[in-house]
Amino acid sequence: MAKADSGNRNRGDNLNVDFMRSLVKQYSELGQWTSAFFWADAAAASSGTEAASGDDIWLLSSAMLSRGELHRAAHAVTSRGLHMSHLLCLGVAMRAFVAAKEPSTALNLMDECYPSLLEPRNMDQTHNRALSGVLVTQARALTALERRDAAVEALKTALRADVACYEALDLLLEQHALTPALEKELIQSLPINNQLNASEAALLRAAYRERVLRYAPLPTTPQEGEPAVPAAVEVSRSRSVTGAEARGRQLAA
Template sequence: MMRERELQKLRSVARDCLAKHLYSSAIFFADKLVTAGSGLAQDVYLQAQALYQGRQHRRALHLLRTHRLLSAHPRFRYLAAKCLEETKEWEECLAVLGDCEIDEHGNYQMNEDQEVEYCDQDGEDREINIAAALCLLRGRAFEALENRSRALRWYKAALKVDPYCYEAFEHLIDNHMLSSDEEAHLLSSLKFDSQDRWLSLLYSCQSKKYGQVSLIESKLAELEREPHETQLEEQAGCSLKDNTDVLACRADLFYHRGEFQLCYEVTKSLLEKDPYHLKSMPLHLGAALELGRKNELFLRAHNLVQEYPQKAIAWFAVGCYYYCIRQFDHARRYFCKATSLDVSFAPAWLGFGNAYAAQDESDQAMAAYRTAARLFAGCHLPALCIGMEYLRTNNLNLAQQARPKPFFMQARSICPTDPLVYNELGVMAFRNKDYEGAARWLRKSLSFVPPRLTDAWEPTVVNLAHTLRKLKLYTEAITMYEKALALSPRGASTCAALGFTYHLQGNTGIAIEYYHKALGLKPDDTFTAEMLTVALISASDQALLDTRNFPF
């Protein structure tokens, strides 16, 4: 038998090998340690950790079971369950984790043995509560088994046990498991320490942002503020200025406000600083797609496929490039590949549906959107896209009579502050000739848009102008058309509509000017050409009438 001094030396060597990622060496020394030390629980755990890190998952599980340690302490049970997670044996993983309860408030009921591992959170050595890790692993197992309702409960329980369990928060946010109201309620229920305000702020900034523009901006400003700039104890306490996650939050805010150029600039600078910050990559690709930056999309896609061929984001980038150059067959093929690699990657499902819709393949587009709606219950975009597809194919009855509620109303109930939802409600009312209702929805849409309008909101302004023209409110309609032209000066259809409105008012001369401008931008517009002819005839008739009445 080895002396205690020699055993301690072996423990130190094995731990150092793990720290240096020398897993074979760690396994070798830990194995000798277990044999020489008569199988002490701490030594068995060290060997099991080495086996797990060395990807010998079944051997690690066998070791823990052989020494009957699964019921000795939560950390042994957790490591055994992690081994089963790696081998995708989800049912057995849940069996090893054991039966536990969540009360009606979503709080996890900890046992006494689990509380042993709950370290002093006010001390310098802050550790994640083992109970939170157990809840997280249960959530992952239920999500893999497609029991998303139970997965949701366990992720929420993990966060409530320990707000530092970021992976649980990441699953809830990235997989769109909660609506915006549910996210806000969950964050308000978390018990952050006073010195953890920065974490509370960052969680808030990473959640859904519709209708919270000024609030999110103030929180981002607080996160970026230097400590000497404020004397208030409740402030963030540390500056996260130029932190990549904070920059990604700001880019996300710009994207949801329709400020794609600003979003693109922020994500580009972020990726220059950290080229492998994959969390910001969907935002960067989305902004580049909106701006038509096909060269940027090509280069990003090429690099991502080289670096991460097994990640969904790489093939999503390829799909975005082909979508940008309007090769929709190729786009949907790569979006499909992205969804096969990661079924929970929401942007790929939406891109998949959009690529089908761009080719008028409505049934396949609907299938993709419905799958997204099932997988991402907290995301309003799939229901919104389904409603938009029904509008595009002129199926107004299906768009309005869906059960349990119409698709646009479903989207509204999930995210009641997205301007695009109200724009589509306004379009549907317009199609139904309910012009007063359309005007009401479109005005509400613009009320949720930041005061500094960008060209992304030009269609909504034009839609409202069309509606006002139908209501014969010509002066207001002209104001909205002019606002739309300020946002997008080369809008041929807007020029034609503005000319038509002046024509209806009887201002034939101004109408002719705008008809000419519209035809200069789009010479093959038959409607504008016909209306220009009518206006010219009307103007000549009026001129002839004026000449006849002139007293020579």
């Protein structure tokens, strides 16, 4: 009888923890970070603060970060050593230190983690997406330290790990880190077909091509055999919302 009671109690506890985790995710999606923090703290405490799972601490520290509790968010991870073995925890701790204007500390966390944690995995795109986020944060930290060449390499690596990580591409374009030719070469070199199916790959290429065009400089000299004004007008039009809508209607026709 005692064993049955114990088993029922354990099942009830698991259901309660799962319910609390679901509340954390729901309130996080709604941007209600105080509620998310309350339930994340409760979920972590339900198994004891030292025995809490990496995922629970990630949810807790993410809520802290969103509430502006930067050092608490980082401490929740680093005090348990989770930045060494849990990629999501590493990412949130690094973001906390970057937001706290401590980029060197953020980079030090990467030096302390297990090397295999920072390697892409062929059959695990969830891991690769988390890795890409860590690399983007690394690039932000490197940029803050004026190590721009290293930041560019980190962003390239982030894009290769997760070709859909638009944030990495956006940072490269905003910083004018590459020439238009190198931007095109980078996009063509991405392992898009390895990570996406045919329709997804076509969508991503079209979206990235459109984004790169918006950052491309206007031609200062006419192409051979083409009038100067229409060429400039066409490039300007391609960057406008009207131009994008017109091309969309043409594709749909």
